[in-house]
Amino acid sequence: MSAKKKRNSPIMFPKATLERLKMYHALLQEEKSEYISSEEIARKLSIKPEQVRKDISYLDYSGKPKVGYHISSLVDALDELFGTKLRDNIIIIGAGHLGKALANYKGFVNFGIRVVAIFDNDPEKLGTYVGELVVLPLKDLDRVIRRFNVKIGTICVPGESAQKTVDLLIKKGIKAIWNFAPVILEVPENILVENMDIARSVLTLKHLLDRTPTGKIR
16 A cells, blocks of 8 residues: 655655655556566566565555555555656746747656746747747746746756756746756755756767667666
8 A cells, every 4th residue: 555645755866766756646547457576577678577576665654465556546645655746837048949849848748847948048938839838038037937836947058048047947946957958957955956968968879879889778
């Protein structure tokens, strides 16, 4: 049986475990059967069954012997862990190609995320539409953040503008930064930052691919 956990649960998950739990969550969303075993999860994700069982044990959740995990209940436990049933409003800074793509991404709704505004300081972009959103000037940040109780800011600006932009967001009350700019940001200890470095990810793939002749990385 899964234990109910709040968003601010004191339980700390190892980063690797948290990343695998995300994989399990995505996999289980596609499953049509009622139960699934750790062996089946492991086979589909090319990891060891023992690792699957260890990861899921962090949820204080256990399956049935010889039957496996009840998929619906396990998904509920993972939903609770990741807060997907709680809605968070986010804003995007930067109405370039990446910012527009994120603003138009329909899959956020599956994770309790809603993009409520997109901002830019380019006069030619202000007032244009990105989907149903109008590109707003940065002077409207305070109004939007307060109105929609925004805690997460997404950075899609050039590297040279990123730190200044983040400083402004923090000053306006943003508590978490989703950073797509290719720079290391300096933020107070109480501010969360998730870096999405596209160039670094590609270099990692190239490095691993050169060392795995079959092209399959385990």
